[in-house]
Amino acid sequence: MNCILFDGPVRDNLLPFTFTRPVAEIRVGIMTIREKWEAYLNCPISYLTEDYLSEKYPLTLANTNLMINASILPSEKLVQELRNLSENEVLLKDDIIIAYWSKTADKDQDVSSFDQLNYNGEIVQILNTWDIFSKNGEALQADFDFLTKGRKSQPISNTNSLIHPERIFLEEGAKVEYSILNATEGPIYIGKNAEIWEGSLIRGGLALCDNAIIKMGGKLYGPTTIGPYSKVCGEVSNSVIFGYSSKGHEGYLGNAVLGEWCNIGADSNNSNLKNNYAKVRLWNYATEKFEHTGLQFCGLMMGDHSKTAINTMFNTGTVIGVSSNIYVPGFPRNFVPSFSWGGASGFSTYMPTKAFEAAKVMMARRNVEFNDIEANILNHVFEITKKWRNY
Structure with a gap:
């Protein structure tokens, strides 16, 4: 499994902290968001972030990639849903994109043609600095x-x-x-x-x-x-x-x-x-x-x-x-x-x-x-x- 945490639309709401790091490198709780996903999924994580940050926080692409919204924190229930996710499916919570499979990594990925699955559990999302x-x-x-x-x-x-x-x-x-x-x-x-x-x-x-x-x-x-x-x-x-x-x-x-x-x-x-x-x-x-x-x-x-x-x-x-x-x-x-x-x-x-x-x-x-x-x-x-x- 190749996993990529993408910044998503909330990135600007998390400035000034995201001036110098991807959303995934925000620390909340004990671990950073990236460290949490690595621990839950037991796989390496890379970043889809601003171009000027990409040398320090690089992107690793594979033939297929699990794209995960970096502002959302993992849980056992959510991780199980992601493991069951198939290509051409996108997991949503209401209108929030949680994750999808993709052969590319595009900041403006259009998922409107994907089969939409609604996550019925609760999510914890970091939307604002506070x-x-x-x-x-x-x-x-x-x-x-x-x-x-x-x-x-x-x-x-x-x-x-x-x-x-x-x-x-x-x-x-x-x-x-x-x-x-x-x-x-x-x-x-x-x-x-x-x-x-x-x-x-x-x-x-x-x-x-x-x-x-x-x-x-x-x-x-x-x-x-x-x-x-x-x-x-x-x-x-x-x-x-x-x-x-x-x-x-x-x-x-x-x-x-x-x-x-x-x-x-x-x-x-x-x-x-x-x-x-x-x-x-x-x-x-x-x-x-x-x-x-x-x-x-x-x-x-x-x-x-x-x-x-x-x-x-x-x-x-x-x-x-x-x-x-x-x-x-x-x-x-x-x-x-x-x-x-x-x-x-x-x-x-x-x-x-x-x-x-x-x-x-x-x-x-x-x-x-x-x-x-x-x-x-x-x-x-x-x-x-x-x-x-x-x-």
């Missing part, structure tokens, strides 16, 4: 059940205080000492070589992915995901960090999503609730205006390689693009375009050559090379986001 944190609890529980089924957790040190230890799972090399872990409201998953340092207070659901760290005195409550090689401290609530990012000091992060290679300065905070308790609007790149989320709680959306100085403050429902640097006092506006430098008093353009210098140093600290492929992606993002930078 779905990443608002549906994280459901995705985290599903991933936990799948990854731990029939397996036994590594021993948990008796220095810790545990509530519902049967819902706490440590992978090989995970370390937790002198902390409180409460899995009453959701499971707690500690990935390979991940660490929770002394004095931390953890209330599930929580996914601490491989090689990630919660520093001393961290206060995390779920459902929250801390991606691989990330470091966190302070207070974190119902947030998702994709990976390789740092929020290493005190400060509040709530109902938020951070991409990769982000850094949140000490004592930085985001608001996740308006002081009039109104529903939150969030910048939408597809419509180029602020759209209603329907949520009362919605915090910060920050694209890859963006950073804040110490004591930075963000209003409810703030969107920060890729490779932006926020550092002056006061609340910046609720939408900061990619490659912006400044804050509440104004912005200038953060030129790619300067941004790349910082990226090279930060990535080297995690033993990852900033190469020409990464530079080409970011240069492309710089060009296509110019229209939002009026400076």
Whole structure:
């Protein structure tokens, strides 16, 4: 079986995160969407995404290919339906294309002539940026059940205080000492070589992915995901960090999503609730205006390689693009375009050559090379986001 995850029409609603990755590389729950499908189908996955991303995220074609909507999360029932799908059939949920077989990979594939099969089960779909944190609890529980089924957790040190230890799972090399872990409201998953340092207070659901760290005195409550090689401290609530990012000091992060290679300065905070308790609007790149989320709680959306100085403050429902640097006092506006430098008093353009210098140093600290492929992606993002930078 050759499987391809295609971005689909929701890709623009998931910016700024999909400026630098296909939809399939979004992390929600414990795994990325691609990792979930690979685990369920037990086969390699490739991508049908934007051309400028295809060198890093290539497409592999075979004589016939199972095309799967990358915004939809797998389940046992859905996977069984896909295994029974035949050529010239398309599986739909109402008007949403879930999957079909094809000899080609075309972003504008016409499936109107295919036999239409309606999926009668429930699907979990990531349609908007805020779905990443608002549906994280459901995705985290599903991933936990799948990854731990029939397996036994590594021993948990008796220095810790545990509530519902049967819902706490440590992978090989995970370390937790002198902390409180409460899995009453959701499971707690500690990935390979991940660490929770002394004095931390953890209330599930929580996914601490491989090689990630919660520093001393961290206060995390779920459902929250801390991606691989990330470091966190302070207070974190119902947030998702994709990976390789740092929020290493005190400060509040709530109902938020951070991409990769982000850094949140000490004592930085985001608001996740308006002081009039109104529903939150969030910048939408597809419509180029602020759209209603329907949520009362919605915090910060920050694209890859963006950073804040110490004591930075963000209003409810703030969107920060890729490779932006926020550092002056006061609340910046609720939408900061990619490659912006400044804050509440104004912005200038953060030129790619300067941004790349910082990226090279930060990535080297995690033993990852900033190469020409990464530079080409970011240069492309710089060009296509110019229209939002009026400076």
